[in-house]
Every structure is written in C-alpha cells, then in structure tokens.
Amino acid sequence: MHEILLYSQISPSRHNQVLNILAGVTGSQPFAYQEQSALFAQLRAPEIAASKKKHSQPGTPQPGSQQQKWVYKLTRAVRITSDAPESTGQWRQRVEQTPDPSVKDHTAREVIESDVQDVRVYEDAGAYRSIGQHYVLGHRFVSDNVVVKIFRVLVAQEQLAADKILEGPPLSMSNLEILDASGTYMVEVSVRLEDRKNAKIAEKAFAELEKFKKNVEGVIDLRVPDRLALDTRVKDA
Template identity: 25%
Template sequence: MHELLLFASVPASHHHDLLQQLAGFTAMQPRRRLERRLVFKAPSPRNRINPRLGGGGSQDLQQSAEVQRLSKMLANATYYTQLVGLVTEADFGTTSTDDYDVDSQLWRMEWRDIPDAGTRSAVTSRVMSTVALPPGDIVTPMRAWGYSYETEYVVEGDVFIYNDVVLFLHRVLNFPDEVSLPEPRRFLPPLQNLSPLDKSGAYILQASVTVQDGSNPDLVKEATQHLFNVREQLKTTVRLEQGDRLSLDTRVK
C-alpha cells in the first residue's frame, strides 16, 4: 500500500479553534484517539524471522500473506518498526490488571518506508504496511523476529474523516523522565504526568489517503487530488504542506 500525506504545524493556542473548524468542515464531531506506540529496532544484519508468534494456541503467522509481504519489504534494509495499540484515558494511572492488562492489549505492527524521492507531486508518498498481531506477550515474538525494544510514547489527538481523507490533529507525549526500561511498561502512569515532545505544546495536523495499489497512476492521481482539494478548502485556516523527507526516514542508522 501507499500512503499520501500533507502536514501542518498548529500552535497550541489555535488547537481549540481548529477543532471547531474541522468539525464544521467535515460535518462530524472529533473522535478522540490515544495511541500507545512501542518502538522496536531491527539489528543489522537482521535475524531470520520466526514465523510463529508466541506459544501454544497463538496464531500461526506463517500462512499470513500480510506478514509475508511485510517480511519481504524488510529483507533488504533495516528499519524502526512500531507496535500501535489504542488505549483510553481510563488505562492511565492504573496499578492493577483489573484496570489495564497489557497482555490483553491489541496491537498492530506498522512499517513505513522512507518517503519516495524525486517525485514531482507536492504530497509526501511512502510505502506502508500494517499487520494485526494477536494479544498476549509481544516482546518475545518481536525478539524472535530480530527486533529489540527501544522506547515508547503516546500519541494524543482527534480524528476527522472527509470523504477518503483522514485528518488527524495530534501531538506526541513523552513518559516522565526515568531510567530506560528494558521492556514496555506493564502499567501506564497518569496521563497528566506525560509531557509534550514539543515543549510549546504545538500539534500536527496530518491529512492522509491510503492507496491500495501505489503502482496505479490513476489511483494515485485521484488520491492526490483529494488531498489538494482539502488543502485548498482549509487554506484560510491552516497551511498543509509536503513533509520533510529526511525527517520521516525510518531506517536504522
């Protein structure tokens, strides 16, 4: 799949107004989203992928076409990969599995290539793949795939849908300063204890369209035009632009 994107920086002071303007533009109320994102690093050279995740009763991924496509993409280069899990505000500040059980958390594995180079289009375009993982222990299977846990953070924001364009107004939150942990947290601290990555509290507005067949020029042209239409209609509110290619580089240096 290919992902086409435009971005805009939004000062914290404009966040509330932009939420209202996007609600009016899309004719929908914002959908609150909190994502827990775990960052894993693949070594070089990469270890051979173990096709099974976990032990008895877990899903056998050897037959998954999605996983095989993903492993093929990763075969020739080394990338940072993220596991993304949706959480709620009630999951933060818990100390018991009765409130939040990480082993019951549903995860999806997200891989995104460095954006395409040398394109004449005024949008960011990159190959991407997403694979749903079964719940349970995720550190052991990720290690079996040759990945090592690096860090984690939270994405806080609101989602709007306009035709096939997804508008995600969000910011990155860091966990409180502490010694680096060897594994993801079993429990999450209070949400108010997390701090914005951007100390000014600014947000990012991301406009994206996913194209199933990125080699089809007609589909890409149509998706690009949809992004341009959104950019034009929001130009008096926010300035959507192509992202910086190198800042979106997901390769391990």
Template identity: 35%
Template sequence: MQELILYSHIPPTRHAQVLQILAGITASRPTPTLEQTLLYIQPPATLTGAAKKAQANRQTQVKPQKSTYVKLIRDVQNDGDKTPWTLRTEEVPQAGITNVISRTITERLLSDQDLEAFRQTTGNKTKYCNQFLASPGHRFIHNNLIIRISRILTVPDGTGALEPLDAPVPEVRECRVVDSSGAYLFEVTVRVEDGANSKLVEMGMGEILGFRRLVEGVVDLRVPERLALDSRIK
C-alpha cells in the same frame, strides 16, 4: 498500500478553533483518541542459500541493508479499554514527489497468536527501543481522508524496559510534551490500497491536495524533508 500525507502544526491557542472548523467541514464531531506506539528495531532479512549465492555471483557490489524501525500501535481509550495492537512498517518516502509525502506502508492487526509470535522474536531478532503517546488526540474522517490532531508525548525513562507489551500504559500526567511550545501535530492522510495503480494514486493525490486548498488560510499544510521520515536506522 500507498500512503499520501501532509503535515502542519497548530499552536495551542488555535486548537479549539481548528477542531470547530474541521467539525463543520466534515459534518461530524471529532473522535477522541489516546494512541500508544512502541518502537522496535528490526534487522534486515537474512539471505537464504539460493539468494545468497545469486548475490555473490553478481558483478556489482550490493550495499548492505540497514535495520529499520517497526511500530506496534494501539488506541487506549479513556476508560482503560484497549484496541488490539497493529503492526506497522514504513518504507522510505518516494523521491521526486514534492507536493506530498508518498510512501509504502504495511499494517496488520495482530491476533493473540500473532502477538505471541512477535513476542518470541523480541530480544532475539527484533529489539524494543522506545515508545511514545499521542495525546490528547482527535480524529476526523472526511471522505477518504483521515485527519489526526495530537500532541506527541515522551514517556518516563525506563517505561516498558522489561516487557513493554505487558507493562501498564504510561500515565499521561507523567509524560512530557516533545514540542515545548505546546503545539499540536496536524496530519492528514489518504491511503491507496494498490500503489501500483496510477489512476487510484492520482485520485488520492487529487483528494488530499483538494483538502489543502480547502483549508488554506486555516491550516498551513506542508511537506517535510522526506529523509526526516526515513525508517532506516542511521
């Protein structure tokens, strides 16, 4: 799946105003969200016998692959109800595209069996390293666009260190806002199921850039440095 993204920051003094404007544009009320993200380090895949032999026979030297971050994400409702975990991986954003961030992602909703299989790899191959919350958050849907506004919160040291999948959800009041100014992260995305279909990608590009023009003067949507979103471990 291909994901096209634009970002902005909303100062706390304009947060309520932006929510009202988006409610008018989308003709809907914002959906409150409280999202929990667990970060894991996943080593590169080990080559099997045939692949390893083929690589050894190549004349050019192949650079070693790096470990990457993978995410487990779920929405935790205010009443304590939790949605299932979603496993998400993100490729390095494509080079040469300057008007949006364009990257390949995979997302898979985990069943109880999938979650148990993932748990078995933790500590052996995949290693837990950190987590954060996105709260208070709001989500809008506008045609094919997903709009999210939230503050990113770091959790207290040691949270989930023993078994993050079973640990209680961190209390928001015990977490710390990453941006000390109190600004909200504004993210708008459009997803294209078949990233190899240039016509679909072009349509998605037109929709997200059209939204940027629509909110110009209200939200300053921009493109960060693509390598700032590199999922590979430095």
C-alpha cells in the same frame, strides 16, 4: 498499502478554533483517540531474526530488500487516566518506508501493517532493540477518503524494558510529559490507497488531498516535510 500525506502544526491557542472549523469543512464531529506506540529497531536480517521457532511470527511485515533492516512501530489503542490507565485494543505492527523522492508536492510512502501474533518476538534482544515508547492524544476527522489527525505526542519520563511496555498496562498521565514543551499540536492529513500503480486511483487520491488542502488554506498551512526525516531504515545495525 500506500499513503499520501501533508503535515502542519498549530498553536495551543488555536486548537479549539481549528477543531470547530474542521468540523464544518468535513461535515463531521471530531473523534477523540489515544494511542500507545513502541518502536523497535530490527538488528538482524528478517530470515535470521525469525529463525528461532519459539520466536517466529507469521505475518510479520518484511518491506523491500531482505537485507535491509527497519524500525517497527507497534501501536495499540489505550485510555490514559491519572489513576487507572488501560489498553483498549490489541497491538498492531507497522513499517513505514522512506517517502518516494519522485513525489514533490506530497509525502508518498508505502506502509505495511498487520496484527501482532506474539509480542515476545520484539522482546528478543538479539533480534530487536527497543528505541522507546510514546503516546498520542488527539482528535480525528474523516471526510470521504481524507483522514485528518490533530494530536500531541507525550513521552515517558523514564525508559522501560520491552516486556514492561508490551505486556504491561499503559502509563498513567502523571508519568508522561508533552514532547514539545510549547504545547504545539501536530496536524497530519492523509489518503490511503491499495494500489498506487493504478494511475486512475492514484490520480484521484492526489486530487482529493489537494482539494482538501485548498479548502483549509488560511486555516492550516499544510506542507511536505523533509523526506529523510521520515526515513525508518536502521543505519547502525
């Protein structure tokens, strides 16, 4: 699976206005969503990390070189409240490869996703190192193949052990704080395609994203971030 993306930011004062404008542009209403993500740095080569039978996990994504180690992102849907937060979905794992340097006008990267068969794989301190967790609260729009997300990132006030994150309930709102103290919202616009090597399909996807960018000019300043800021390779393992 490949994604092509553009990003932006909007101030809190413009949030509702932009939601209303996007509803008109996409012809759809915003869908509210909440997600919890846990990040784990791979410490050993894939064939070594999965060597213990009790910790083996069929279907674990293994991008690129077998010697390269990656940051794995586990995400599940949640419902965050002040008193009784709960998970509303199962954990899924995701690896995002470093964006393609040959693409200049968009961020283009390969992503590998699958269901998590056993979260205990990531609790093996010899195979993975917990980096932490964060929560995303936002709204999503869909327009043909374009997916638009407007969200804030919240972080835990204290670090938890991997088993508490993966096997316990999500944190309540009182235990979270906004990562960006200014309250700024992130904007992510993406198109996904199964086979980027198919020139016709890829050209259509890039054109669809570019068309959306032009449709929201003056409302959202979509741009391409530094590709190395999106590098998920583990450097110190």
